[in-house]
Amino acid sequence: MPAKPRIGKLVVIGVGLIGGSFALALKKAKMVKQVVGVGRSRKNLKDALRLGVIDLVETDAAKAVADADLVLIGAPVGQMPGIFARIAPALSPHTVVTDAGSTKQDVIAAARRHLGAHFPMFVPAHPIAGTEHSGAAAAFPDLFRDRNLILLPQQETKASALRLVKSAWQACGSNIVKLDATEHDEIFGAVSHLPHVIAFALVHQLGKRRDAKRLLGFSGGGLRDTVRIAGSSPEMWRDICTANREALVPLVDGTIAELEAARDALAAGDGETLEAMFRSARETRSRWLIKNKK
């Protein structure tokens, strides 16, 4: 006998990989009765409907959220201020709002500004999952299984709202972790946003060469893995990087400094310095991989 759905109406604004997988996971867990999808691309919403990711399409976010139990905003972070402003007047008092944005200080500030009296019902969150694919067609219910879900409740956040969002992500199989927004943005600037900038920069460098086609024809698994994440959505990553630029600029400067040190050692034929850098990096990676296996 399936458990009684705890969420009557879920509205997903931005039915992409994250929003779509959240809907599929809650459906699989029989925790949701109806999913309404809102988005900019008609084709994507059609896909989502056809694939059973959502049950209804609504083009107007304000109309969609009427009487919703939970609203998940899965849109690129750059769109969140506009979405908060649009839905705020239409929210029922009981409606819990959450997001899946990759940056948190900016999203929380925008929610505080635009949701006004409804802000205590907003639970900022960030699922640490994703692939280089985007869109509803890439969604799958197990995307969040055994992955971290960062919750960032604010002082004002209502305990009941927090409980609902937490239990939804637990139903997705996520491991819940609480973080402060500043620390969150610094951590994910380093382990996620920076690697994306680097991967995009490397492929951009190679792709603009006249011999790019011939060159890339000779590449192997090393380059393929190193630049996998350069297949990610340019718009989404533009938004993430600009939203988190305060943390990201010094991080990119740090990589430039590392590459300058490597370059100088190379130019001087200083193999010792290079090897020390490579060896220390390998040790960090091994320690970290061993730790992750536990």
Next chain:
Amino acid sequence: MPAKPRIGKLVVIGVGLIGGSFALALKKAKMVKQVVGVGRSRKNLKDALRLGVIDLVETDAAKAVADADLVLIGAPVGQMPGIFARIAPALSPHTVVTDAGSTKQDVIAAARRHLGAHFPMFVPAHPIAGTEHSGAAAAFPDLFRDRNLILLPQQETKASALRLVKSAWQACGSNIVKLDATEHDEIFGAVSHLPHVIAFALVHQLGKRRDAKRLLGFSGGGLRDTVRIAGSSPEMWRDICTANREALVPLVDGTIAELEAARDALAAGDGETLEAMFRSARETRSRWLIKNKK
């Protein structure tokens, strides 16, 4: 009925992932009768013997190559000049020598210098295969299947020597491609050596932070794939990078320039420039992946 072995005695100098896998592939193809392993690490040679990668251990490279039909040098490229010098006086006239070095201009120059009259029996080669693991225990016979094998015959190279090396790699399942040494070093500087430098630099940057442990505990699949190759041998990559520094220094400078452009766009909040860079990179990656699927 097994085919008659074409190689009576194969000597592998440096029984690592590449040298060991070459031996295993030729054994599997029943193309070799006896494999003699030479190396610096007794433990690694013992592993190789125990795992059936080699049949005999010899610590002295000069003794080992006596009456060999084929000698494969699988040692880091920085050791090649010393190995060529050591084996040159001990080579029988019929012995074919080949290598698996990741850089070619330096290896060919060293062979020309140290092999002297035997240089026409040397066939420079580079198998485009590998993993982030090293050592004989990581070797497996199918490592080279359907992977490119670059052959770089020189004007002096004897046709019979070229034929033997070519047929050995074909028996490993490799796809043979001929390249000029300068073009080889430029291509692999860009698609292999540069990504390694970048992966090492990024992990080095993160690993030296005080909060490295906590930080890396939050990393996901993006960072993991981006830095997989930072698990590679520091010594081997020190040698490759310093050997190919003429091609590599301008390539690292190119990456620094890309990162500086990204940094400036970030600092200026210029999302348009960032998005154009990300979009162009994603298109390059997609074109290249589609091409690779054929």
